[in-house]
Amino acid sequence: MKRHTWKVLGLALLGPLWAQQALALPSDYVNALRGSNSGGGYSRGNTFPATAVPFGFNFWTPMTDANSTSWIYDYTRGSIQAFTISHMPSPWMGDRQTFQVMPQTGAVTVDRAARAAAYSHANEVARAHTYSVKFNNGIQTEIAPTDHAASWRFTFPGSASYLLFDTVNGVGGSLSIDRTNGSISGYTDHATGWGPAPRMYFYARFSKAIADSANVTGQRAVTSWVRFNTVAGEKVTMSMATSFLSVAQAQANLAQEVGTKGFDTVKQEAQDAWNAVLGKIEVEGASEDQKTILYSNLYRTFLYPNSAWENVGGTPRYASPYASGHPVKTGKIYVNNGFWDTYRTTWPLYTLLVPTKTGEMLDGFVNGYKDGGWVTRWSAPGYANIMVGTNSDIIFADSYLKGVRNFDVPAAYDSMVRNAATYSSDPARGRKGMHRSIFLGYTPQDVVGESTSWSLEGYLNDFGIAQLAQALGKTEDAQYYLNRSLNYVHLFSPSVGFFRGKNANGSWRTSDADFKANRWGCEYTEGNAWHYAVLAPQDGQGLANLYAGRSGLANKLDALFEAPRDYDVGCYGGVIHEMKEGYDVNMGQYAHSNQPVHHTPYMYNYAGTPWRTQERVRHILNTQYQSGLTNGYGYLGDEDNGEMSAWYLFSAMGFYPVSMGRPEYAVGAPFFTKMTVHLENGADLVINAPGVSDTNRYIQNVTLNGQPYTRNHLPHSALATGATLNFTMGASATNWGSASSDLPVSITTGSAVPQPLTDVAKGGAVSASADNAASSEGAAQGFDDNSQTKWLAFQSTPWIRYQLAGGAKTVKMYTLTSANDFPGRDPKAWTLQASNDGSTWVTLDTRTGQDFPWRYQTRGFALANNTPYSHYRLQINETHGDSITQLAEIELLGK
Missing domain, CATH: 2.60.120.260 (Galactose-binding domain-like)
Incomplete structure (x- = not known):
């Protein structure tokens, strides 16, 4: 099906329930419930059914727990307590800038447990562009989003129909009801433990006159209700918008984005917006479940990051979460991203599919640097002392080298250098331990916990700085940071065969006798030594040399996938959910359930054994992703801001950005018989593998634009202008792509271990x-x-x-x-x-x-x-x- 047919078919199709098959539009395959059968103790995605527009300002979602700012929707619960505006990037980061709405009939009930309305998933539709549920009591709620607003449609079964407004956990705010004009307005304050966020203002109007209203005494200042006089089956619409600037701007946002449009028009426009991005990838040879997985993964990828700017009289403005008092600035800003997760897959996917939008979003994070002096490690939305690495560095470099130019590159480069070259006394800004690590060549464990992870991520980001410096003609910086990117050799311990923690005096954190490769935490973030065994993709050949050559690297990778999957809780002191999920992956010590290992199967390409990549990746695609149509499953582990989903998308296409900061991809193998990627420039990237199957998973030969191709890596330039890749697949492994001349580029050449200055x-x-x-x-x-x-x-x-x-x-x-x-x-x-x-x-x-x-x-x-x-x-x-x-x-x- 060609792109231009999506909208035509969309005019003829009504949105069917998930039980129906043979859906035609890519947006109809989206299952926003995937991953929501999760909790703090075990994650199958840790997602919630957010309806929004791509990269939108607001999420709109049901809440099975209206007291929570973390696990707000649990697939296993049979009742809903509220619908909410959300800005939650992850349950671990928590929600903020929220406002709740709950339709009721007969009488108003404020208590959350008492007001919970039972429902069946059979009466629930959760897609990117709309959410709908019909409660057992006959009330139906439908939501269709715009960027800063949404249209709501309620169908009431009786004559006394109410909308209750509320906030979570007693969050402060104010709400005013204008019965004359049929509207409400007010504000709520933020609710997050990760730093301040701007106040959220709201404005809503109704299609029917307000018959009665009240602010609920003894409750939160916002807790209020309005009543409508209805007949059974009557529909009442509410158009609502938000702003981080003012009530007046919320009203302006509503006028700009909804105006006089009816619910169905808003819903159709949201669906068109999603089809425009989901339709960038077409697939042949996929089952209905596989299409659900693919397009739901695209939905997750294009949910984040989120716009946090507004159109103020034709000028983009935003309330900065990075500066004290949240001053209003001119420009665009984007939030909600954990760069430790997303640098691996989502940002390179944006660069491939939507390079212009990528530049705009990157510039939004550069604006954060200009406001607060640093690019945040985890935007939720401001500075948060969580996770390791200043991975915006490698993102900026990778995007630039792949042709993205529409962001403030000099300011981005300054932010990268500040991260890599300066000590910060604020643990939420910059890299930790820089007063020692720059000069020791590694982050010492007796100074900073999770030191090996901090070090290895630092080397990768230093490589990105070197690459961008070289491209910008800053040759001295390039030389300095390229040298630093080789410092991974200082943390490799030949006596145990792993990267491990080292103290400031040069001693290892543990003796060799006490070292356990499956011990979690201590010097490692959310993992163990196995998970970080090959985290030096910037120098695959140098890494191989640490393992006594390419065959040694291949053996190490095999050992990782074949090791016992047991875990030692180590410095965590108890079982955390990542341990259980990694065990259930059931691939030795390859824990696809968490991000540190996601590059691992592609490291076989550096070892000269690409057939192992082909074999392992297909197994991962087959076993680690589910449609979740009937159970709320989807993933093993957290689906962080689209990263887990983007891994699937790249791997299904048959290539992967294993060495971020280089404009190239490691070749895996296509998952489907044909994929067509519609590029922003109007060209198509066509990936043909007519014989591929679970049996025929091995590459026999490849052609690129009709010419034989033997290298096991692809330059971005060959794909970004449009190309045709033809894969001949077979049941037996071959030596395709295994010659020395076929391997990906490394810093190191030759067989010697790198010796940085x-x-x-x-x-x-x-x-x-x-x-x-x-x-x-x-x-x-x-x-x-x-x-x-x-x-x-x-x-x-x-x-x-x-x-x-x-x-x-x-x-x-x-x-x-x-x-x-x-x-x-x-x-x-x-x-x-x-x-x-x-x-x-x-x-x-x-x-x-x-x-x-x-x-x-x-x-x-x-x-x-x-x-x-x-x-x-x-x-x-x-x-x-x-x-x-x-x-x-x-x-x-x-x-």
């Missing part, structure tokens, strides 16, 4: 023209691998000198780190000199006009030097105006 200024002698040692701010503090200490010289032109221990070494790069106070004391101009006798000096580098925009910022400077020296001297020639000089740290990077 490291600080050679260890264990030597320090001296200076001005040594403030008595105050613990002496020359030694300039080389102590800790940016929270500093060398303070009461001179504007001092020198500091280091004599290496163990003889001369070749320094190829050096770093300087700004100290904590008074930017006027930062060096502005300096000379680096070297000597082998301490008397005759050679100038290696001279810098002028230099700046350190942030405190505790480390900058790297490259040297054109191939000579080993035993003495190095830094002469400060000028500060930024102060008579005192300060530096937090100096590194001499060499072999």
Whole structure:
């Protein structure tokens, strides 16, 4: 079916219930209930049936627990207590900016348990573009969304019909009822434990006159009701909009998006909006259940992130969640994203399918950086001290390198450098432990928990910075951060064969005898050593070399999939839901139920055994995703902001962004006989695999645009302009894509373990023209691998000198780190000199006009030097105006 037929067919079809088959529109295959049979103790997605428009401002959803801001809808519960406006990105992050509505008949009941209305899933329709349910008492509620608003239609069975308005958990607010004009308006305050969010304002109007109304005494300020005089079967519509700016703007949003449109028109427009994005992928050779899985996964992917800006008289404005007091700013902002999850799959999928929208959304997160000084690690909506890695770094780089340009790239790059180069005292901003990790080459476990995860994610993001720096002509930054991206070798322990936690003094967190690869937590985030065994996709060849070559990497991957699936609760001290779900995946220690392993099966491509990728990926696609049509299942583990869904979509297409920050994809194998991807530029990417099946899962040969293709990776440029990929599949594994020349690109070439430059200024002698040692701010503090200490010289032109221990070494790069106070004391101009006798000096580098925009910022400077020296001297020639000089740290990077 071609794209232009979706809307035509949509005019002729009414939305059938899920029990009906042979649905025609992609939106009709969406099952928004998938994953909602979940809770805090076990996750089959941890989703809720959000109806919205793609990337929309609001979610609209039923609540089986109107007291909750986390698990608001549970598929197993047989009654609904309210319908709500929601902005929840995840039950673990909680909901905020909510407002509840509950239709009732006969009399008003405020108590949530008492007002709960029983229903059957047979009378429930949950899709992307609409939600509908008919209670056993005869009341039916239908919702159709716009961006900032929604149209509601209630069908009442009797003469006294009510709408009760409420807030969750006593959240404050105000509600006014205008019976004359048939409207309500007011506000509610945020309800989240993850930082402040702007106040939410609302405005609603009704299609029928309000016969009576009241604010409920003794209840929350918002708790109120309106009554309509109806006849049995009468329909009453409510049009409602929200704003983070004002009631007047909520009313303006309603006028812009709903106006005089009827419910069916709003519903059709929402369906058209979803068909426009869901229809970007067409599939042949899929069962009805598989189509439900595919299009429901697309729905999940395009729910997030969410717009948080509004059209104010033709100008985009937003209340910033990143600045104190939530000042109103001009521009667009997007929220609701956990980048540790989404960098792996959703953002590269946006870049492929909707690159222009991707740029707009990225610019929205850059606006957050401009407002608050950092890009949040987890937007819910402001800064949250949760999860590891500043993975917006790799997202910005990957999108740019794949051609996305419509975002503020210089500001994005600044945000990346600030994450990677500066210490933050706020645990919700930046990377943790940066006062030590920059200089040690790893995050020490005795300083920061989950240190191995922080380190490995940091190396990956450093690689992204290097890639973008190179593309922007910042070659010195590129060299510095590329070197840092190789520091993963410091955390690999040959004695146990895994990455593991290391303390600041260089000792491993555990002895070899006490090390357990299946022990959860401690130095690992939501996982164990197995889950992080191959988390260096930026350098697959270097990783293989750690495992004694490609065959060793292949053996490690096999061992991971074939290991006993038992777990040791480790530092968690008890069983968490991820452990149970990972066990139930039943693939050894490959826990597809959580994000850290999602790249793992594609690492076989680096090992030269791509047939293993083909084999493993198909098994995952077959076993880890369900339609959930009759049970609310869908996934094993949390479906975080579309990431689990986007993994399915990429893998079903037959390729995957295994090395983020490179404009390429690792080849897996197509899941369906044909997929057509309609690209934004009007071209099509056609993926043919006419013989593919569970038996014929192995690639025999591939052609790209009619030409034989043997590499097991695909450049983005070959796909993004439109292409035809033909796969010949068979029942037996072949050596297609296994030659050395067919493997994906790595930083490392050859068989040697990478040897990144490291600080050679260890264990030597320090001296200076001005040594403030008595105050613990002496020359030694300039080389102590800790940016929270500093060398303070009461001179504007001092020198500091280091004599290496163990003889001369070749320094190829050096770093300087700004100290904590008074930017006027930062060096502005300096000379680096070297000597082998301490008397005759050679100038290696001279810098002028230099700046350190942030405190505790480390900058790297490259040297054109191939000579080993035993003495190095830094002469400060000028500060930024102060008579005192300060530096937090100096590194001499060499072999």
